[in-house]
Amino acid sequence: MMRAAISLAAAACMTQAAVASELGDVERGERLFAKCRSCHQVGEGAKNRTGPQLNNLFGRRAGTAEGYSFSKAFERAGSKGLEWHAETLDTYLENPKALVPGTRMTFAGFDAPQDRADVIAYLRGFSASPANYPGADPTARQTDHDVDPAILALEGDPEYGEYLSSECKTCHQTSGADKGIPPIVHLPRDTFVAAMHAYKDKARKHPVMNMLAGRLGNEEIAALAAYFATLED
Amino acid sequence: MTFDRRTFLGMGTAAVAALSAPAVLGQGKPRVIVVGGGAGGATAARYLAKDSNGAIDVRLIEPTRTYFTCFFSNLYIGGLKTVSDLGHTYGKLASDYGVNVVHDWVIGVDRDKKAVTLAGGATLAYDKLILSPGIDFVEGSVPGWGLAAQNAMPHAYKGGSQTELLKAQVMAMREGGTFVMVAPPNPYRCPPGPYERVSMVAHQFKAHNPKAKIVIVDPKEKYSKQALFEEGWQKYYGGMIERLGPDFGAEKVTVDPDEMTVDVDGEIIKADVCNVIPAQKAGRVAELAGVTDGDWAPVHPTDMSSRADPDIYVLGDACHQGDMPKSGFSANSQAKVCANAVRGALTGSKVFPAKFTNTCWSLIEENDGVKVGATYEATSDKIAKVDGFISHTGEDTALRKATYEESEGWYAGMTADMFG
Ligand SMILES: Cc1cc2nc3c(=O)[nH]c(=O)nc-3n(C[C@H](O)[C@H](O)[C@H](O)COP(=O)(O)OP(=O)(O)OC[C@H]3O[C@@H](n4cnc5c(N)ncnc54)[C@H](O)[C@@H]3O)c2cc1C
Numbered sequence: 001m002m003r004a005a006i007s008l009a010a011a012a013c014m015t016q017a018a019v020a021s022e023l024g025d026v027e028r029g030e031r032l033f034a035k036c037r038s039c040h041q042v043g044e045g046a047k048n049r050t051g052p053q054l055n056n057l058f059g060r061r062a063g064t065a066e067g068y069s070f071s072k073a074f075e076r077a078g079s080k081g082l083e084w085h086a087e088t089l090d091t092y093l094e095n096p097k098a099l100v101p102g103t104r105m106t107f108a109g110f111d112a113p114q115d116r117a118d119v120i121a122y123l124r125g126f127s128a129s130p131a132n133y134p135g136a137d138p139t140a141r142q143t144d145h146d147v148d149p150a151i152l153a154l155e156g157d158p159e160y161g162e163y164l165s166s167e168c169k170t171c172h173q174t175s176g177a178d179k180g181i182p183p184i185v186h187l188p189r190d191t192f193v194a195a196m197h198a199y200k201d202k203a204r205k206h207p208v209m210n211m212l213a214g215r216l217g218n219e220e221i222a223a224l225a226a227y228f229a230t231l232e233d
Numbered sequence: 234m235t236f237d238r239r240t241f242l243g244m245g246t247a248a249v250a251a252l253s254a255p256a257v258l259g260q261g262k263p264r265v266i267v268v269g270g271g272a273g274g275a276t277a278a279r280y281l282a283k284d285s286n287g288a289i290d291v292r293l294i295e296p297t298r299t300y301f302t303c304f305f306s307n308l309y310i311g312g313l314k315t316v317s318d319l320g321h322t323y324g325k326l327a328s329d330y331g332v333n334v335v336h337d338w339v340i341g342v343d344r345d346k347k348a349v350t351l352a353g354g355a356t357l358a359y360d361k362l363i364l365s366p367g368i369d370f371v372e373g374s375v376p377g378w379g380l381a382a383q384n385a386m387p388h389a390y391k392g393g394s395q396t397e398l399l400k401a402q403v404m405a406m407r408e409g410g411t412f413v414m415v416a417p418p419n420p421y422r423c424p425p426g427p428y429e430r431v432s433m434v435a436h437q438f439k440a441h442n443p444k445a446k447i448v449i450v451d452p453k454e455k456y457s458k459q460a461l462f463e464e465g466w467q468k469y470y471g472g473m474i475e476r477l478g479p480d481f482g483a484e485k486v487t488v489d490p491d492e493m494t495v496d497v498d499g500e501i502i503k504a505d506v507c508n509v510i511p512a513q514k515a516g517r518v519a520e521l522a523g524v525t526d527g528d529w530a531p532v533h534p535t536d537m538s539s540r541a542d543p544d545i546y547v548l549g550d551a552c553h554q555g556d557m558p559k560s561g562f563s564a565n566s567q568a569k570v571c572a573n574a575v576r577g578a579l580t581g582s583k584v585f586p587a588k589f590t591n592t593c594w595s596l597i598e599e600n601d602g603v604k605v606g607a608t609y610e611a612t613s614d615k616i617a618k619v620d621g622f623i624s625h626t627g628e629d630t631a632l633r634k635a636t637y638e639e640s641e642g643w644y645a646g647m648t649a650d651m652f653g
């Protein structure tokens with residue numbers, strides 16, 4: 001699976017149009033999309049043609065584009081819960097027939113991960129606007145955020161972490177239930193620390209998390225990570 | 234000011250030592266009484282019992298066996314939640330955390346003897362007393378309205394039967410009738426609450442009574458999330474909702490519950506359903522304890538202790554603390570700071586610096602949620618805002634839906650944090 005590490009400098013000057021480039025190059029994606037355009041329209045006034053129009057694709061359940069008559073295979077995939085996000089599109093575009101056997105799409109797929117990332121980034125611009133939607137694809141996916149190894153190496157105080165964690169638990173359930181708000185228990189320590197620093201540095205965007213992580217010091221993030229690592233089922 | 238733990242522990246050793254000196258050494262288990270099993274009280278009781286592992290005797294006094302949340306009660310009025318979605322019981326606080334839950338009213342507080350009296354007759358002694366009684370209404374704030382009129386003109390601003398009554402009246406309103414809300418003056422619990430309610434009532438009318446009218450009589454110049462609500466009302470309920478502010482004389486409102494009329498500075502409105510949300514003050518027990526100054530109970534921002542008595546703490550809607558809005562989220566946040574401080578004072582456990590947060594979600598129409606939030610810190614004179622955010626007008630539908638789903642996550646997390 002492809003993943004792009006974001007550099008902080010780039011994150012700081014991200015504009016709305018550039019957000020998707022975290023994952024791929026929009027302009028390159030547009031050029032690559034030429035291969036798709038004979039069947040798919042996207043952008044203002046896009047209509048269903050041989051294939052469905054691709055506006056607002058992200059978050060859409062597969063096989064549900066209005067007014068398009070899908071193959072049985074796609075209807076089935078949709079009813080089983082396939083939804084279009086960066087990850088699922090990546091899998092589909094690598095080998096369409098592998099993800100949805102029986103799809104009528106004859107395109108064989110993009111082999112190069114970078115090509116897929118670029119096309120996905122291009123398409124993302126025609127769904128709910130990413131700058132407008134901090135929790136949305138693809139920014140909602142986990143980012144590999146560069147964290148100073150010295151920060152990762154900090155040993156946190158779990159008792160302090162437990163106190164601080166009470167602030168997390170108003171929304172994130174300790175049972176690990178996932179309902180509108182993702183679970184955070186059992187996250188590996190480094191993942192937790194990297195994610196919190198990504199929020200703190202606003203490389204990963206969500207207003208509540210940016211605000212909360214923004215005022216945590218390195219030691220406090222380490223303390224939280226130490227505490228969450230001690231939680232049992 | 235920002236703390237990390239090292240600077241806190243380093244510079245504040247004296248303060249920490251003073252805070253953590255066990256107050257009741259050698260007297261058996263220290264006793265904490267928590268009055269009110271709502272957002273503040275249930276959280277405080279749970280954290281004290283959970284974190285002290287039985288070292289503190291925690292008693293929670295709450296008259297009702299089922300707590301019906303005010304949060305999401307507007308969604309119930311809008312038909313998006315059921316009564317049972319809103320109800321929570323105290324069973325786990327007792328069985329899983331060892332909280333001694335007493336279903337009774339506190340009718341007296343003797344600060345010299347450090348004891349509370351219950352309506353059932355018992356007297357219980359405390360080392361520390363935590364009050365989180367929520368609100369009561371200021372008598373005479375809406376002339377003509379009183380608790381005796383609450384069935385004719387429900388407030389629905391405390392959880393439970395009042396909310397059900399208001400919803401029943403909304404659903405039974407005659408076709409093309411008028412729903413009037415008398416909105417409260419500041420400060421009151423849940424600043425966006427009345428306007429979320431109007432949205433949910435409009436949501437019902439749109440489906441069941443499209444010619445109905447909604448009139449808000451509002452003594453305030455402006456209100457929470459105003460631009461967001463106005464944008465949404467225009468978009469979804471165009472023309473249904475009218476708001477009369479102080480420029481229409483809305484601060485001079487009287488009601489007649491027998492006639493079902495609302496008099497706005499001489500102009501009479503005939504109401505089919507009338508929701509009166511009066512001015513508010515701290516729940517009465519705070520006054521009984523003598524810790525109020527005016528309508529609310531002033532507290533120290535570091536630990537929520539009363540400014541009138543170091544062994545009494547006041548949480549949530551009832552306290553006067555500074556910049557935090559009166560919300561369930563705020564009460565929950567304050568309860569954790571308080572529990573940490575009280576446990577430190579009684580058992581010598583470490584006391585960490587106060588940190589507070591609030592986020593309030595509101596629903597404008599199904600799947601169209603907005604939010605406002607902030608972080609706060611304790612300064613010498615108040616709980617002061619550090620940083621905040623608010624949803625923007627013109628956001629797309631996917632973001633609004635995600636915001637709504639987030640509020641569902643918060644509700645589940647919050648109630649688990651209160652009741653286990
Ligand atoms: C319509 C509406 C919508 C709301 N929506 C939200 C929201 O979305 N998010 C949010 O964060 N907040 C919301 N709130 C606000 C929230 O409900 C309150 O701020 C919160 O409940 C305050 O907590 P509390 O502990 O101070 O009081 P409460 O939760 O009201 O608890 C007080 C408890 O004390 C008990 N009590 C009172 N007196 C005594 C006594 N003498 N002896 C024993 N027990 C006593 C009462 O029975 C009650 O159970 C909303 C409020 C309303 C009205």
